[in-house]
Amino acid sequence: MKHIISMLMENESGALSRVAGLFSARGYNIQTLTVAPTEDGSISRLTLVSYGNDYQIEQIVKHLNRLVDVIKVVDITEGSHIERELMLVKVKATGAMREEVKRLADIFRGTIVDVTANIYSVQLVGESQKLDAFIEALEQDIIVETVRSGVVGLMRGEKSLHL
Numbered sequence: 001m002k003h004i005i006s007m008l009m010e011n012e013s014g015a016l017s018r019v020a021g022l023f024s025a026r027g028y029n030i031q032t033l034t035v036a037p038t039e040d041g042s043i044s045r046l047t048l049v050s051y052g053n054d055y056q057i058e059q060i061v062k063h064l065n066r067l068v069d070v071i072k073v074v075d076i077t078e079g080s081h082i083e084r085e086l087m088l089v090k091v092k093a094t095g096a097m098r099e100e101v102k103r104l105a106d107i108f109r110g111t112i113v114d115v116t117a118n119i120y121s122v123q124l125v126g127e128s129q130k131l132d133a134f135i136e137a138l139e140q141d142i143i144v145e146t147v148r149s150g151v152v153g154l155m156r157g158e159k160s161l162h163l
Contacts, residue, residue, distance in 0.1 A: 002031075003057045004049055004083060004153045006161050007064060008071040011037055011044040015069035019046065022063050028052060032085070032150030043071065045161070047152050074161050076153050083153035086123070087131045088113070089138070090145040093120040097142060108134045119144065 009015050016035060023030050031049040038045050050060065057075055064073045076083075093101045098120070105112055105122045108130065114121035124131055128151060135146065155161070 001053065002049060002051055003075050003077045004047060004081065004151055005057070005061065005064070005073065005075050006045060006047045006153060007073040008038065008043050008161060008163065009046055009067075010069040010071065011042050012069060015044070016046070018067055018069060019048075019064065022067065023050070023060070026060070026063070028056070028060060032148075034150040034152050040163075043163075047150070049151050071163065072161060074155070076155050076161075079159065080156040081153050082156060083127055083151050084125055085128050085131055085151050086125050086149040087134075088147050089122045089124070089135070089143065090114075091120050091122065091138060092118060092142040092144060094118050097139075101138070101142070104134065104137055108137075110134065 009019070020030065028050055031051065033046070033048045035044050035046045037043070050057070052060070061073050061075055064070050091101055101120050101122065102112065104110075108124055109126070110122045110124040112120050113123045124134055131148065135143070
């Protein structure tokens with residue numbers, strides 16, 4: 001089962017390496033990873049997606065809480081949450097395909113952010129499933145390049161991850 005784990009950690013060299021090393025040492029894969037400083041520049045928020053059963057994820061969270069650099073950890077998939085991912089897709093767009101790509105981008109609420117005579121670059125934001133659906137809707141031979149940010153997420157309502 002997919003789990004989105006968010007944590008606050010010291011913004012210091014080697015902190016990310018220790019988190020990644022913990023996953024590696026226990027044989028768990030990190031599907032996506034996003035890190036950025038918070039409003040307090042000395043603290044970063046790291047969001048990662050991993051797969052495992054509830055027991056495995058509970059063990060991961062316990063181990064993460066023991067790391068010196070980690071301040072607070074929460075599995076946001078335990079409750080109601082919001083998740084988003086950013087994707088940029090560069091596609092061949094010539095002739096009738098230009099209109100088809102524009103139509104698909106509109107359907108998925110995407111934005112064409114760069115245009116050349118033969119290429120469109122489309123930006124999409126949403127849940128991972130939406131981005132996957134857009135890729136599946138495109139003819140595979142027109143995709144030139146794809147880049148995705150990794151998932152970020154927040155708990156809904158009054159709950160939050162803060163100090």
